[in-house]
Amino acid sequence: MKYMFLIFGHADAETVPRDAPCLVFGDTARQMPNFVTSHALRPPETARTVSVRDGSAVVTDGPFIDTKEQLGGYFVMELPDREAALEFAATIPGASDGHVEVRALVDFD
Numbered sequence: 001m002k003y004m005f006l007i008f009g010h011a012d013a014e015t016v017p018r019d020a021p022c023l024v025f026g027d028t029a030r031q032m033p034n035f036v037t038s039h040a041l042r043p044p045e046t047a048r049t050v051s052v053r054d055g056s057a058v059v060t061d062g063p064f065i066d067t068k069e070q071l072g073g074y075f076v077m078e079l080p081d082r083e084a085a086l087e088f089a090a091t092i093p094g095a096s097d098g099h100v101e102v103r104a105l106v107d108f109d
Helices: 021-030 082-091
Strands: 002-009 035-040 048-053 056-061 070-078 099-104
Touching (some): 002 082
Antiparallel strands (some): 002 070
């Protein structure tokens, strides 16, 4: 089953040093046979939120919810079960100073 790991924290991915634990971890994870994809996200101030009301698109600046922590990136991994997914999440450096949300993906095929 595929699992998404949403990494929430305080750091701006664009200012993280190249030798930071999160980047080293990402390089290692990309070499794992069960790796599917991962990306860091640009800062929340670059985001736009789109809603459609009465047939018209309404675009607002920033993320929908203002929080102290921001969604900084994600991994998708193919893992055998939820327990394996939770074990993987605990190895993500962002879990030590932020949090990692673990979600199973729905396969529509």
